[in-house]
Amino acid sequence: MNDISPRVRFAPSPTGDLHVGNARTALFNWLFARRYGGRLVLRIEDTDRLRTSRVFEENILADLAWLGIDWDEGPGRGGPYGPYHQSERLSLYRECLERLIAAGMVYPCFCTDEELEAERLSLLSQKLAPRYLGKCLGLDEEERRRLEASGRPAAWRFHVPPGLIAFHDLIRGDMRFAGETLGDFIIVRSNGIPAYNFAVVVDDHHMGITHVIRGEDHLSNTALQLLLYRALGFAPPRFAHHALILGRDRAKLGKRHGATAVREFREQGVLPEALVNYLALLGSSFEAGREFCRREETVASFSLDRAGKSGAVFDEDKLRWLNSLYIRQEAPEILARRMEPFVAAAGYGKIGVSRLHGIIEAVRDNINDLTEIGDYLRIFDDEAYDLSPEARAIIAGPEAREVIASLLALLAEPLADDRGDPEDREDKGGRGDKVDPGGPDGPVAWEDGGGRGGRGDRGEPSDRGEGKATGDRAALGDPEAKEDKGGRGDGDGLGGRGDKVDPGGPVGPVAREDGGDGGEPGDLEASARKSDGPAFTAGSRGGDGLAGADDEMTPSHYRAIIERLAERTGRRGKRLFLPLRAALTGRVKGPELDRCFAVLGRASLRRRLEKALTA
């Protein structure tokens, strides 16, 4: 075993959910261990019998796992320094206590809570620091024996010797405390269970911890612990105290500041990668002013001396911003899987995979957290179709009705007209819009693809980079395809009202247009955006109102249709789009309209337009 490699630990007490502050401490330790090839020990500090709960412990472990913070030794993993629950290490503490008793460095204290409280108040009223004055230290043998005989339980206090206690903190520099100001503290309670400072020292030493990285709120405990190391003859580890996370009011982040538990963020649709990124960034900084930094890179560049010394306010806006970045570049399959619980929560648990992918691809640029998918699922759900007051107001205008009616008419026209040969457009290079939807100037869009690197998903270009032609079923390079039962390639006719036809449906490739090549690290934030989505074609039946499009019209087809609509009505811009958006989605904002069209499909489109007209 090499003594060079550091051993750090994260030691939560299972008395509540994992708080982001603690999660950040855990992350720092994890980062430190990974960065320097050390080991992370997870130790459960369950010495507070009343508040400790098994459920909390399980939740904490689950939250750490969710964050991707794994430990090398500890619950569930074992290790050579176990057990890893303090409640199972009582004999060890007992031994150490005996040694201190033998050395005469501790004494039994018979003071009651009331006595202690009275002393505290008295000191406070004299404007003195509240601390134990050592009443029981002066007990003579006889009194001591009498108290013991009376059955009064005694706690053990460590007698703090006068003198300077100095140490070097890896983050804050040289630190010094005067022993005189400390007051004797309890190391073993009257119920025989060790108190925090004692258990920590005994465990950190016996577990071979080399670096203690924890919050600044433990700074003053360090002095006490150092005294214990000295008394026990243990070599102390190195210490690093990071600043705390603050709430908007600059006070230590707590319950009154809203969401503070990792669990809550998870429920709010925050991705673990985003939270980890944010926590690593908070009160610190990556090199070169980077903000978006994946785990691996964070590990590679991690250093204790990049940690700031002052408290940092937790900024949910920034967390959400990072989250939106991760949502936008996450591989579709993974994103879809992450969305599952939220989709189910919105009541669409049975939606078809390809259908879901289509919707996700259409809206991912519009959402900042996973819960927002619910809204969009509803928008695309025919059964939930409903006009918001704003939408209703827009549709009420005669001009709007005219636009809607025109689109309806246009949709009724022979398909041949607006359907083109979709193949190829979104090929990697982006160029391709051949489509030519029946009109002279076909859509000229999608010219962006070209030089812009893609969305820079460093790492997993292949999963999404291959823009696939849409019309062609064969092209489903979509890995997810298999999940769609029987993606048999039915004819492309729109003849069949999709519902019945082919449940598995042609799976629209979920890929995005961009070339996966782009992405040098760092360009994500500036990556190219617009892409013409895939054809959100026919979907599997969901059993809910999200049957899916009944044809294979792609966004580009619809662009062409919209173009013609513009010609016919002479309306452009918001005078054209707003009524359409309102009528189709019932909302005034949302994903690009052509994508919405494609997701809905022609039949649904018509039904909605008709409904809007009669609304």
Next chain:
RNA sequence: GUCCCCAUCGUCUAGUGGCCUAGGACACCGGCCUUUCACGCCAGUAACCGGGGUUCGACUCCCCGUGGGGACGCCA
């Protein structure tokens, strides 16, 4: 109250004596792009807590104030 820590835009930060007329990001505000909102792109508003030193020269070093935070439990 005592002890300890901290102090650059609203927020997170870069800055380690001259490169600073202080840089980046979020948020905000404009503009552009998109035949619409959003996304994206471009630009803008906005900070060195105060006072003394040290120095040829301080955001950077020292001291004192002030402000904020943390700790003062038989919680961890």
